[in-house]
Each structure stands twice: as structure tokens, then as C-alpha cells.
Amino acid sequence: MDDFNTLLQGSAEAHGHLCPGQVVGVRMAMLGCRLIGLDNPRELPQIKKLIVYVEIDRCATDAIAYVTGVKLGRRSLKFIDNGIMAATFVNLETGVAFRIVSTETSRDLAHVYTSSGCTDKRQQQIEGYIKMPDEVLFKVTPVRVNVPIHDMPGPSRFKVHCEACGAMVRDKKEVLLNDRVLCRSCAYGSFYQELEDEERRKIA
Known part of the structure; x- marks a missing residue:
């Protein structure tokens, strides 16, 4: 997997602009893949081992899709319309899965991690989300996801x-x-x- 800065730049270009959601999504995807044991999810054979469930249709989802390579058309990206900045990463080969939620406290703490003198809230969030530790930015929970056969990637069986x-x-x-x-x-x-x-x- 590419380094964070490379992924963030590519994600922002694909999305159309750099925003706090891009930072959150890139970091969330990198952490999720690391937790489920995938280091190159966009390429074969790992691309066939991953499903990601996203719970919001916001900027972070584009970043997650960019970093991981998951797509709706491949049936590896699942949208659950909960309105929560969260994603669950599933390794189909091992069954290991983690749900990662962006914490609300991270928004309030963003200014703590920014350079002095920065007063623009959006820029504070971008800088803060880049610098703050995973445990501040995210809540991580190991979970079990029973993916039904009709939701698996591949040709339609039903x-x-x-x-x-x-x-x-x-x-x-x-x-x-x-x-x-x-x-x-x-x-x-x-x-x-x-x-x-x-x-x-x-x-x-």
C-alpha cells in the first residue's frame, strides 16, 4: 500500500478536492486494511478478499473506496444508509472484521493538533485529523459479519x-x-x- 501522503493526494484528486472527510477516509481505510491483514487491497489477489460496509454517503466514503479499491459495481462496497461516519472492513478469507467509527470528540480536539495561529476550522480539521493518533480519531471494534452468499462479489446467482x-x-x-x-x-x-x-x- 502506498504511504499516507500519496494516498491522500490521489484520493483528493479523484474526489475533486481536499477536505477533512478525505483525511478521515484515507486514515480509516489504511487502519481497517491493516487490522484485517491486507497490505495491498487494490490488487489481486487481495482485491477479492475484501468487502467494506460504509454507513454514510459523504466524502470519507470516496476516500475509502479509493484506498481500498472497493466498488459498488464489484459488489465489494456495501452502502448501509445509517448516517454514521463509520466503515466495517471484512477479510472474506479469514472472517476477521473491524468496524471503525470517526469520533465526534476528534472534531472538537482538532485545533489541539494544528499549528499555532490557524483559525480556519476546516483547515484545523484537515491538519488535526492528519496528526492525531488513531485512538483519538477513531473508535475501533472487532465484529463478526456474516456475509450472505447473495451479497458476495461475483456473478449474480439469484x-x-x-x-x-x-x-x-x-x-x-x-x-x-x-x-x-x-x-x-x-x-x-x-x-x-x-x-x-x-x-x-x-x-x-
Whole structure:
């Protein structure tokens, strides 16, 4: 694995800017990989040994993905929408897993680790998160993650048609409701609404 500064620079370029979340994400990913025994997660064969569960869709997640090489499309990056700055790193070969949470106290302590005279809060966080020890920046917990076979990386092993709309539903994401196999949109409602005919004509 590259050194911290190299990874931070690459992550910031990939993300579009350097921010406190990039620092947290890079450090979190480096620590997580170290704890589960992976030193080169972006390359074969280690890339096939790693799954990361992230719990927030913020800057740190891009940094974690950059450092580790995990991707949604590879099914090695899992998004759990908890709104928590946390990630769980799983070694699929050994079963070893650690959940790492960015502490709220680290935000309040950032200024302690910055150069004197710096009053910009964002810059304080960037400098502080770079310098503070892991035990201040993070809470680390060993955990067990039972990854279901349908959530594993690789080709889709399970697929069925929704009995309402006909969509192909893969990887056991279907819902059994009133003895019908449905996609989640048909079962629970969708995040989108189809346009009425008059609205469609306006954009045609």
C-alpha cells in the first residue's frame, strides 16, 4: 500500500478536492486494511478478499473506496444508509472484521493538533485529523459479519421476475408480499414517480 501522503493526494484528486472527510477516509481505510491483514487491497489477489460496509454517503466514503479499491459495481462496497461516519472492513478469507467509527470528540480536539495561529476550522480539521493518533480519531471494534452468499462479489446467482411490473430482480432483493414475488418498488413504493401524459408531452 502506498504511504499516507500519496494516498491522500490521489484520493483528493479523484474526489475533486481536499477536505477533512478525505483525511478521515484515507486514515480509516489504511487502519481497517491493516487490522484485517491486507497490505495491498487494490490488487489481486487481495482485491477479492475484501468487502467494506460504509454507513454514510459523504466524502470519507470516496476516500475509502479509493484506498481500498472497493466498488459498488464489484459488489465489494456495501452502502448501509445509517448516517454514521463509520466503515466495517471484512477479510472474506479469514472472517476477521473491524468496524471503525470517526469520533465526534476528534472534531472538537482538532485545533489541539494544528499549528499555532490557524483559525480556519476546516483547515484545523484537515491538519488535526492528519496528526492525531488513531485512538483519538477513531473508535475501533472487532465484529463478526456474516456475509450472505447473495451479497458476495461475483456473478449474480439469484434472479426472479417481479410479478407486478416484470422487472428482473437479482441477488435476493425481491420481496414476498401477499404470496406474490415483488420488486421493492412495487412492494413498498418507489423513490420516483412516473410522469403523466401531459407532463411527458412537455419534454418530448
